[in-house]
Amino acid sequence: MTEVRELFLLQLGTVREVGVPIPAYLLKVGPDDQYVLVDTGCARRVIGDPESHFVVTEDDHIAGQLQKLGLTTGDVTTVVVSHLDPDHAGANDEFPHAEFIVQRAQREHARSSGLFRYEWYRDQWDDPRLRYREVDGDVELRPGLTLLECGGHVPGHQAVLVELPETGRVLLAGDAWMRGTEAETRPMTPFDVDEAATRRSQRRLADLAEELGVALVVHNHDIEQWATLRRAPQSYT
Numbered sequence: 001m002t003e004v005r006e007l008f009l010l011q012l013g014t015v016r017e018v019g020v021p022i023p024a025y026l027l028k029v030g031p032d033d034q035y036v037l038v039d040t041g042c043a044r045r046v047i048g049d050p051e052s053h054f055v056v057t058e059d060d061h062i063a064g065q066l067q068k069l070g071l072t073t074g075d076v077t078t079v080v081v082s083h084l085d086p087d088h089a090g091a092n093d094e095f096p097h098a099e100f101i102v103q104r105a106q107r108e109h110a111r112s113s114g115l116f117r118y119e120w121y122r123d124q125w126d127d128p129r130l131r132y133r134e135v136d137g138d139v140e141l142r143p144g145l146t147l148l149e150c151g152g153h154v155p156g157h158q159a160v161l162v163e164l165p166e167t168g169r170v171l172l173a174g175d176a177w178m179r180g181t182e183a184e185t186r187p188m189t190p191f192d193v194d195e196a197a198t199r200r201s202q203r204r205l206a207d208l209a210e211e212l213g214v215a216l217v218v219h220n221h222d223i224e225q226w227a228t229l230r231r232a233p234q235s236y237t
């Protein structure tokens, strides 16, 4: 029996050059109604900064998005880190009370590779106050809430598979699956660190989605799909 009751798709701003949404996902999980957040978006100092690669208003920022749902950052008990890129982990420092769950390979890569993207908001995600639980590979966090290791875009990138009472299974594929493409022939983006692993992971997620009869796959930064989805304050149940 799944413990995931509700899924909210949040938009935390856009990527300036291309206008695509920066997504995050909020899960309401029972029986104790805990809130699990997948990714935190951009750092607070990006708000209104015309020089930033990201366009973020006060309302877009994760604190503003939670507020619109009648919540505060303090209501989030767990943060799942898809990966530590600046548009996904830039506001981690807003959740010093939460437990963060990250793939070990991703945290190690972010801390040691010197890749420029991680460094932008390193103070925000590598804040010594934050409690990270490192995991290796697929993990069932709660009944109906499973993390799937799918590195390639970056090592240790993880997707999130949730099961909802009415909608059924939803795969939050993160940056690991480019919609409308085949794994073996898809174009790479300049941000995909390891081509072979990126293809392998997309194949794995696609095969798994078919095998499990996933009802909805949500792809990050996909402006066309995003327009068709139920976004907060609406939700999937």
Ligand SMILES: [Zn+2]
Residues within 6 Å of the ligand: 085, 087, 088, 175, 220, 221
């Ligand atoms: Zn991304």
